[in-house]
Amino acid sequence: EYKSYLRLACSLSCVAELPCSTCKNLNTCKTTCRSYITVTIRWWRVGMRGRGRNDEGLNLGRTDSFKRSVSQKTKDHTERMCIYAIGTGIPCDLQHLTKNLSRHEFFHNYNVRRLPPAAGDSCVHLSSNQSDVFIFGNGCAVTWSIPQSHIQQINLILSLYQMEVGQSERREERERLTYDLASETSLVGEQSKILISDGLTRESRDLVMFTVSKELSNSVILAFCESELEQFIKGLDFLPQRLKEGKTGDIDMEFLLKSLGKLHELRYLINLKLELLDVPDVCWDNDFLDPLYNQMKEYLELEVRVKYCNDKLTYCNDLIHLLKDRDDVIRGHRLEKIIIILISLEIVIELLKMLFEYFS
Secondary structure, eight states, rough: OOHHHHHHHHEEEEEETSOOTTOOOOOHHHHHHHHHHHHHHHHHHHHHTTOOOOSOOOOOOHHHHHHHHHHHHHHHHHHHEEEEEEOOOOOOOHHHHTGGGOOGGGGGOOEEEEGGGGGTTSSSEEESSSSSEEETTTSSSEESSGGGGHHHHHHHHHHHTSSSSSSOOOOOOEEEEEEEEEOOOOEEGGTTEEEEETTOHHHHHHHHHHHHHHHHHHHHHHHHHHHHHHHHTTTTTHHHHHHHTTTTTOOOHHHHHHHHHHHHHHHHHIIIISSSSSOOHHHOOGGGGGHHHHHHHHTTTTHHHHHHHHHHHHHHHHHHHHHHHHHHHHHHHHHHEEEEEEEEHHHHHHHHHHHHHHHO
């Protein structure tokens, strides 16, 4: 074991032939490596004395404690640099929320920061010394540097200001990113990390955070639309089989009309009301936000997801209109038969009249 540790230390000494990034001095690196060899040998000797040894004879108690400490610090740092987006898909009253903000203990240390006019009145920005919260009128909240354990508390507060009550089923959708400071603002998609330039002013940083939060909220709301669309498609699963079997006579016209109304409601939400693919006015007024906006839209695949939703809606629309047109044809044939019967009856009555007059 002594030889194996010595070979390990010597291999590190070979690596140290290049200057390190800190001192830029080859001699210092060699000195550091020699110190490492000495420490390694001492560590091996202490571990072989028999006190607190494991199966390999090394005292790893302090090492495990150090690892746990480093792991906890890394976890805390990750929590501080996290972005969470959560929503229930139910719009909330932002004006009412802002007026009653002081009633909630969670927001006692938060102040309302004024967003530029281009951001509109569909968002409230709450800021403290260490964290930020963006609350959108669509019922989505995006938090910056807030631990995940507190996210549910924010969601419960938002539920008090929902504009639609009596929802029997309450669902949640979430998105998560991390962020860090860098020389320029960008999105690293492979690491799901936002890089914010450390040279930005506080106002410019708020705009960057708003742009990212806006796209994350769009992704969360689109996830609700996708879920509703899947439920809607499940309700139409039996129609293709009925068409295949030719058993469409028992399909209610009211069911088709309601399905058609639900379809157009989803299409209206995805393509018009939610403005998922519209460029925010903030990006028009601040050119430095355009690259980040495009990167976020591409990373969250908003265009692709909207296209898939529209393709599914188009198929459902064709299916419903096919059955509706067939029902209209059947109704037309029925009316034609009734008209033919009425005309036949009128002819028979006229013939009977003529016969009665002839014999009388």
